[in-house]
Amino acid sequence: MASNINNWLNEHGDYLYRFALARLRDPHLAEDAVQETMLAAIKGNSFGGESSARTWLTGILKHKIIDLQRKQIREQPVSDLVDLDNSDSTMDDFFDQTGHWIDKPQTLNMPDNNLEQKQFLAVLDECMSRLPKKLKAIFLLRDVHELENENICKELDITATNAWVMLYRARMGLRKCLELNWI
Amino acid sequence: MLTCKQASQLISQSLDHPLSWSQKVMLRLHLLMCIPCNQFKQQLKLLRVALQRIRNATENDQNIQLPPDVKDRIMRTIESDQQ
Numbered sequence: 001m002a003s004n005i006n007n008w009l010n011e012h013g014d015y016l017y018r019f020a021l022a023r024l025r026d027p028h029l030a031e032d033a034v035q036e037t038m039l040a041a042i043k044g045n046s047f048g049g050e051s052s053a054r055t056w057l058t059g060i061l062k063h064k065i066i067d068l069q070r071k072q073i074r075e076q077p078v079s080d081l082v083d084l085d086n087s088d089s090t091m092d093d094f095f096d097q098t099g100h101w102i103d104k105p106q107t108l109n110m111p112d113n114n115l116e117q118k119q120f121l122a123v124l125d126e127c128m129s130r131l132p133k134k135l136k137a138i139f140l141l142r143d144v145h146e147l148e149n150e151n152i153c154k155e156l157d158i159t160a161t162n163a164w165v166m167l168y169r170a171r172m173g174l175r176k177c178l179e180l181n182w183i
Numbered sequence: 184m185l186t187c188k189q190a191s192q193l194i195s196q197s198l199d200h201p202l203s204w205s206q207k208v209m210l211r212l213h214l215l216m217c218i219p220c221n222q223f224k225q226q227l228k229l230l231r232v233a234l235q236r237i238r239n240a241t242e243n244d245q246n247i248q249l250p251p252d253v254k255d256r257i258m259r260t261i262e263s264d265q266q
């Protein structure tokens with residue numbers, strides 16, 4: 001079995017790592033995801049050869065990505081959870097008391113030019129890394145891993161309200177960060 | 184009438200699940216006369232597109248490889264796990 005893993009790592013390791021990194025945006029988490037995938041692969045031993053090994057391993061990896069993000073969210077202090085109920089107070093930066101924008105949203109455009117687009121995406125990556133851990137985890141699951149909203153609630157064991165408040169905050173923060181650092 | 188704050192919340196929610204009929208109507212009315220909220224909607228759209236690009240860019244970047252020491256670590260972990 002160990003030689004199987006060796007082959008899988010050599011043939012698909014880089015691919016799996018890129019797949020994980022693309023969705024977790026964190027090298028250490030991505031390494032963990034690949035390791036967990038390999039451990040599950042060798043234990044499950046359910047590869048029947050119907051699909052390619054890569055497809056099979058990617059299927060396992062998709063679940064491991066969710067597991068790792070769930071851990072990120074669970075490891076956060078309880079105070080963070082309480083704070084969620086108080087969502088209005090943290091949105092004061094964006095709206096005045098009558099609910100009007102304090103700073104009106106600016107026009108954001110994706111550059112056509114390749115190099116500039118790369119720079120734009122680098123700014124976006126940096127902005128994502130500045131999100132609070134928990135927000136980042138749920139946001140990546142929803143908007144990058146593209147897990148359905150229903151499944152987000154189920155997998156993370158949170159209410160629909162908690163989910164939308166967190167996603168709203170993450171998106172609010174990101175588009176503001178892009179305004180400040182790109183325009 | 185929706186405030187901009189409420190409208191922005193609905194715009195974000197509409198990315199995750201269908202809005203109710205009345206929410207849709209209220210949001211549409213608000214967007215008819217609110218330029219900043221239209222901008223916000225555009226920003227979220229752009230964010231979506233940018234996130235897909237950034238994901239694909241990482242996935243297709245052949246320069247990104249699983250570091251050899253991580254490969255070794257995984258092999259060792261599995262071997263010790265098997266004993």
